[in-house]
Amino acid sequence: MNDAGRVVAAVGISLCCLTGCWDRTEVNELAIAGLVGSEKDSETQEQVVYYQIINPGAFNPQTGDGSKSPLYTYKVQGPTKGELGLKSADILPRKLFTDHYQSHIVTERFAREGLGSFLNFYERQYNRRSNLFLFVTDSELSEVMMTYTPLERLPGRALRSMIDQTYKSTGRISLKSRVKDLVENMESSALTVLPLISLNGPKVISTTKRLESIQANQSNLFLTGAAVFRKDRMIGKIGLRENGYYNLLKGESESFFETITLDGKVIELLANKISGKRHLSVTNGIPVWNVEIAARLSIVNNDQESKLNWSNLSQITDKFNLQIGETAQKLYKEAIDKKWDLFGLEDKIKYKRGRAWNDLQKQKNVWTQTKLTITVKSTIIDIGEIINPYKGV
Known part of the structure; x- marks a missing residue:
């Protein structure tokens, strides 16, 4: 075999050893979640999860996608947490991808019943992100998850930014408002304080007309206080001003x-x-x-x-x-x-x-x-x- 043949053979063998991208998943095959909400059905006690799925086409005008909505909300309900993943495949036309979502919301009723099973399930997931901000809402979760946020078009990112801005400007919310902070106090006497959000306004505008309205306060999400947890269970509330003093005394301001x-x-x-x-x-x-x-x-x-x-x-x-x-x-x-x-x-x-x-x-x-x-x-x-x-x- 001449030198040229040896080179060709070596290249061929090398190519055979490369894994390549045979299992690559394109973005348009994924249902990328930006915000997740969890509760229990009050009548059936079934697990309920809302996924806000990002619509990439809405952020790229060159794609020619005619839809204007930056996201779509899907509701998945099942008897167990494990079965929710199976049911999502029956509802979503794309593969559910939750690795990059920004925030998680639970209802006050769910939080007062205890989030132990939710946290244990969450911590068992190999792709869990414990630095997620965890919010409690005293509004209807279905309405919260159907809310368009002005200025910042992705509600999950908007909530995360609100935490950051409030921490820097008034100190009334701590950056230690994550899933991991609740988990760390599960075996401790120390309480955990998480941000409380509410929906302002008499009704939800669940169409993209909301993004064209100048009235930013109406039908929008606001930080309204803080929820106090003992281990995994919510036991009370404090106001934003009181929460600022709590952070000051703890040295988290x-x-x-x-x-x-x-x-x-x-x-x-x-x-x-x-x-x-x-x-x-x-x-x-x-x-x-x-x-x-x-x-x-x-x-x-x-x-x-x-x-x-x-x-x-x-x-x-x-x-x-x-x-x-x-x-x-x-x-x-x-x-x-x-x-x-x-x-x-x-x-x-x-x-x-x-x-x-x-x-x-x-x-x-x-x-x-x-x-x-x-x-x-x-x-x-x-x-x-x-x-x-x-x-x-």
Whole structure:
């Protein structure tokens, strides 16, 4: 065999060893889910799942696809979770692909019954994504999953962006609102707090005419609070403002927005670069949770008519520090009264070492006796563009 023949033979053998793309699946053969919703049928107790399937043709005008809807919602119902996958093949004309969906929504009723079986099933899937944001809704899930979101055309991505924007702008939602955060607290005394969403408006506009309406608030999804979970079961709700304080006390805030009043005038402040320390101690046989918070403040709005000076700035920071401390104490006391271990104190006490802690650990529910000591230190670093307010005279 000459050299040319040897080369041809070597190339042929190499080609035979290549796997190629024989099992390749084209995008137009997949039903790509962007958002998933889960509940139980109240009458039959069957599992119900809604899949929002992305329509790629709506995002590429060059394809010549005449349909304008960015997504389609399919409802799948079955007696068991495993059977839902089989039934989806009977309904969807393409292979269901859930690897890239953005968010998952469950109903309040489903959450209060307990999500244990849902989480166990989810965690067994090889393609699970534990960093998914998990939402609870107090609206009808069928209507939530039939809602078009303006500006951001994919509701799953819109909800994810809302979490990110709220976290950065007010601190009232934490980034630790994922499936994995609920799973991690399943074997812990610590509670989990997840975002609560509601549908605003009297009815759902389930056609693409919704995307052409200028009224963005109507028939849209909004963050309205937070759902509190003990292990896998929802046990209550808190408002967005209270949830901001919860995140602040836990050290999960990148920013924090608060309004104070001085002499009847409103001052709105945004805290950034928040830092702090948190530790447990024992004082006179009582556990004490010590929280220290330091923040840099920007004045967002100032309705005072007088000129800003050092004395006035000091009054602002003093009032801010006092209000943060008092409101945080109120939230903490309400949680203790409800026996909500929002801050994982039971486990923190359980793993403490020393004679004083050994005596406390023998007492039942000793964590409910824990006192909160909070110290807030703030500095104003940004007062805006003007020092003297315009008076028009």
